[in-house]
Amino acid sequence: MSDHTTDPATETFVAYRNLLFTVAYEMLGSAADAEDVLQETWLRWVKVDLGQVSDQRAYLVRITTRQSLNRLRTMNRRKESYVGPWLPEPMLTAPDASQEAELAESMSMALMLVLETLSPTERAVFVLREVFDIGYDEIAAAVDKTSAAVRQIAHRARQHVDARRPRSVVSPSQTRAALESFQRALETGNPQSLLDVLAPEVVLMSDGGGIKRAALRPVIGAEKVARYIIGGTGKFGATLTIDTTVVNGNPALLVHLDGELDGIMAIRVEDARITGLYYVRNPEKLTRIESETPLTLR
Secondary structure (H helix, E strand, O other): OOOOOOOHHHHHHHHHHHHHHHHHHHHHOOHHHHHHHHHHHHHHHOOOOHHHOOOHHHHHHHHHHHHHHHHHHHHHHHHOOOOOOOOOOOOEOOHHHHHOHHHHHHHOHHHHHHHOOOOHHHHHHHHHHHHOOOOHHHHHHHHOOOHHHHHHHHHHHHHHHHOOOOOOOOOHHHHHHHHHHHHHHHHHOOHHHHHHHEEEEEEEEEEOOOOOOOOOOOEEOHHHHHHHHHHHHHHHOOOEEEEEEEEOOEEEEEEEEOOEEEEEEEEEEEOOEEEEEEEEOOHHHOHHHHOOOOOOOO
C-alpha cells in the first residue's frame, strides 16, 4: 500500500467506524469492550471478499452486532460477581450531541440501565431498530432470526423499555437547570438545597467496582440520598471541585478531589426534579475520560 492510497476495506471501515462504535457501545455499555468489538470486527472485515458484498454498511453492522452479542454474554457473567451496582462506562460527548434528542436519550445513563434489563438479543434488536432505524430484514440477518421473529422481539423490547423510561421528554436546558441547582447544593453542603432539587422517590446508584468506596445497594428516597451525599463529601477531607460537562449526550458533573478525578455524576430528571443519580467512581471506567480533554458546558 502506498502512502497516498487506502485500500477499499480500510476506507469503508473508517467511514463507518463511528456508527459501529456507537452500536457496540449501546449494546454493551462499555467503551473499552466496544473498542475490542471493533478490533474483532476489523479482523473479520479484512478477510471478506468485498466483491461479494452488496451492502457494506449492513455487512459491517452485522459483524459488529454478532461480536457484541458474544461479548455481552461474557460481560453478563462478569457482572454476576461485580461488587455493588454496575453502571455503564460514561463517555464524554460533544455539547451539540445533546441536540440530537433521540441519540442523546438512547445514550443516557438512565436508559442504558433500562437496556440492561433486556436479554442480549432484545437489546441488539432495540438498539438497531429504535436508535438506528435499521430495517427488520437487516436486523434479522445480524441476530440470526427471521424477520417475523425480529418484529415480535422489537415489539416486546419496546414495550419493556417504554414502561421503564421517563414519562416525559426532558430538554437539555431543563436537565442543565436541575444539574446546576444540584451542583450549588453540593458546593454549599446545604441539606435543604439538596432536598429542594431531589424528587421524593429519587434513587442514587454509585459504582466503585470494589475499588473505590460506594454504596453496595441503591439509596432510595430524598432524605436518605441527601444524608448519604452530605455524609460522603464530609468524609473525604479533601478539596472538592465540581465542573459541568456532557456525558452520553446529556449534562453531567465531573467531580475532582484535590485535583484528581473522583467520578462522573449523571442524572435523570422528571418534572424539573432529579429522580435518578448515577455516580461512577470505578477508576477502570474513568480512564477514557481522564485521557480526553473535558468538554464543559459554558
